[in-house]
Amino acid sequence: MSRLVVVSNRVATPTETKGSAGGLAVGVFGALKDSGGVWFGWSGDVVSETVANQGPKLERDGAVTFATVGLPKKDYDQYYRGFSNAMLWPVFHYRNDLAVYDRDEYAGYRRVNAWLAHKLIKLLEPDDIIWVHDYHLIPFAEALRSAGIKNRIGFFLHIPFPSPQILLNIPPHEELVKSLCCYDVVGFQTERDRIAFHDYIVRHAHGTATPDGHIEAFGRTLKTSVYRIGVFPDEIAEQAERGEARQDVMDLKQSLEGRKLIMSVDRLDYSKGLVERFRAFEHFLEKSPEWRGNVTLVQIAPPTRADVETYQQIRQNLEYEAGRINGRYSGLDYTPIRYLNQRYDRWKLMSLFRESQVGLVTPLRDGMNLVAKEYIAAQNPDDPGVLVLSQFAGAADEMTGAMMVNPHDIVGTSEAIARALAMPLAERKQRYETNMIALRKHNLGVWRDDFLADLRGDAKA
Template sequence: MSRLIIVSNRVAPISEGGPAAGGLAVGVYDALKETGGMWFGWSGDVLASGQPQIVLEERGAVTFATIGLLRRDYDQYYRGFSNATLWPAFHYRADLVQYDRHEYEGYSRVNAWLAQQLVPLLREDDVIWVHDYHLIPFAQALRAAGVKNRIGFFLHIPFPASQVLLAVPPHRELVQALCAFDLLGFQTRPDLRAFCDYIVNEAGGTTALQPDGLTRIEAFGQTLCAGDYPIGVYPDEIAELARAGERGKPVRTLKSTLHGRKVIMSVDRLDYSKGLVERFRAFERLLDHTPAQRNKVSFVQIAPPTRADLHAYQDIRLRLEAESGRINGRYAELDWTPIWYIHRQYERAVLAALFRASNVGYVTPLRDGMNLVAKEYVSAQDPEDPGVLVLSRFAGAAQELSGALIVNPLDIDGMADALGTALSMPLAERLARYQDMMAQLRENNVSVWRDRFMRDLGRVGVRQASLPALERAQG
């Protein structure tokens, strides 16, 4: 059986019996354990000098292969082009795009260097699965090195409309690099349509829907396939985590502090794409328009820090601290704090238990590839007394979770109305919505996502080595 080689920017820290990892990490790790294989990527270490060396760690049938980055490479590849250029552009924030030609050169250089580190570890029949926007040029670099293996790519974030992608100066080079993969996976059908629109209208290529449901793409002299693969979770495992933590200290503390008040719960990385400021203002609008809710409900926002060395993230933290302070100053009473804004990380089991203890899940990103928090919130609910999910239409999860209250995150009044509806929704309606969403989550869990992608990657054609590689081999 062929080995599976997973390539991602970071290698998820997974240990048997340790804290529960996220759905993506669990799904990928399960596949590796079944087939045997390797997980390759950056270790998270940033080195001041020297020559980074690969560290190999064997855990059963899985090899973890990690390598550090030099400070210049981290600044250009990760902080620079990946997160100051691609991240805002792919989340439709062209106003926040920062582009520096040297950072793009560093991004391309690091992808080529990482590919060169992987090549000696590959076997002829390995199947390679590359993940996310940090590694768009990775297959192109492998092809240039003569690698002919099947290579798939999955984009975890949105793929933007052509007119937004054009804001990134090397947009053509990026899409051409994507065409070096055999199979491209997107979270949703709209993301796939956006990519195909660029291929046809900007690259002069062609697309055609095949009988197997994949889209055949011809562009830049390459032929490949693409499809949509909405990533899932393991809902029953999350439900078990939530049940196990129901009597734990965090939930007991929450309930004792709230004295029977209802809870609106949000969990997001501290990121401008998550619509956090708009979310705070919609909760304020609820209190403003519905005085009966005052001192009857609290909004808990958990926002772990991320990319704290980027100015855009420093700015959003300051804005949230100001908003929460202003709203609490306006409405708080001696025995009631309207907004609990918590800037720290919690383990996944604790979050599942907190989801179960809350009445409303409040997930309203301005743009998101999928948003697994929405799926985890539903999974964690008490089947006999479930909460209500308020979900942005611009999260990929909205394509599947029809039982949620779908909102536009820019419509402050609309979100406030949805919160009011969620807080007063009768049990029968909550049960019907919950059961509908759980059926969907079970039908399309993370194993289904993984297996569909791997099955399709196994069916697509294997590339021939690139012309430069062939010339070197023959010379």
């Protein structure tokens, strides 16, 4: 079997792949262990030009080589803080109002992609299969092709792909789509995302798109498909059950004093609908006085991109909302919202999910949202909690047993919370079982294996 080379913006360390890593790291590392290969990308460190210009740092773990490079401050500012997260992230999440375009940052984005590609070329073997991940690296294959690399290259987009009319807000939209067409396989989280890409190809790139997912545009032919990233539900269930007896979880249960628990876990990001969620919970307490003092919302929101001004504002807004609502409804022995702006170990989160009666997952827009899937997998089958899920999360296509809400509808979300808390056991079990069927059908291994089969299968054709 040919060797696999994975390219992502950040590379999980060997320690992370065995412990607290998320879905991408777990799935990718599993594929790398099976075939042997390289995981290449940014180390997360901002370094001097001298250090950056050295070869990648190599670290081996069995058949897997972790190859990382640091970024100079200018490259970090333009490639990562700039075009990737000030332009692509907001537009791809339908927040054109927050997008900031700067030509120098876009030039830096392409320059860093070309520089990273050059670093990888020295590690490549002729029959390597290359799998590139996410919006930071859209031009990566184009840079490799320009250097004469003929290997099979696939790309998976973890975030939504916007409709053409939204994408047109990015000035170099055509260059970006042309770059995507340099891949052999391009994967999306949902059929909605793939259709948006096809629409652009037909309407704006004068290309063709067939119902079976083949694209012809910019002198290239490629395959597109939907690959729903998932979780390993049985592993999560085991992890959640094992953690129930740990002290941290026992302390939380004791502090609740018999109150119902609503759990939410998100990165601190404007796409997650956190302010809207807090206001929906406030409306629920206002309209359901019998629940005051009897239910607690735990919102865990680890900081992200803390050096970006937009994210600093999000944190301030959320802290204000939590303080305002707590000031209105707290008692001497009761705080309705416990807002925790910090990271927790994965096992602890899974165990907290298992202890809760409601999982509140209400992003304004999300490519998939693995928290929704992790919440279901962590539940006790004999007494499962209820997932309240945004219709704008990619997971909504599969988690049909969830209670669907429009996160912009504060009253509707409030009513869903009330119904979830009062739901009888028989209905909770039925919804849980429906969701578990979907989780097992599209687990993390299926996502990984289907994508790589398409990439390798086309190579044999």
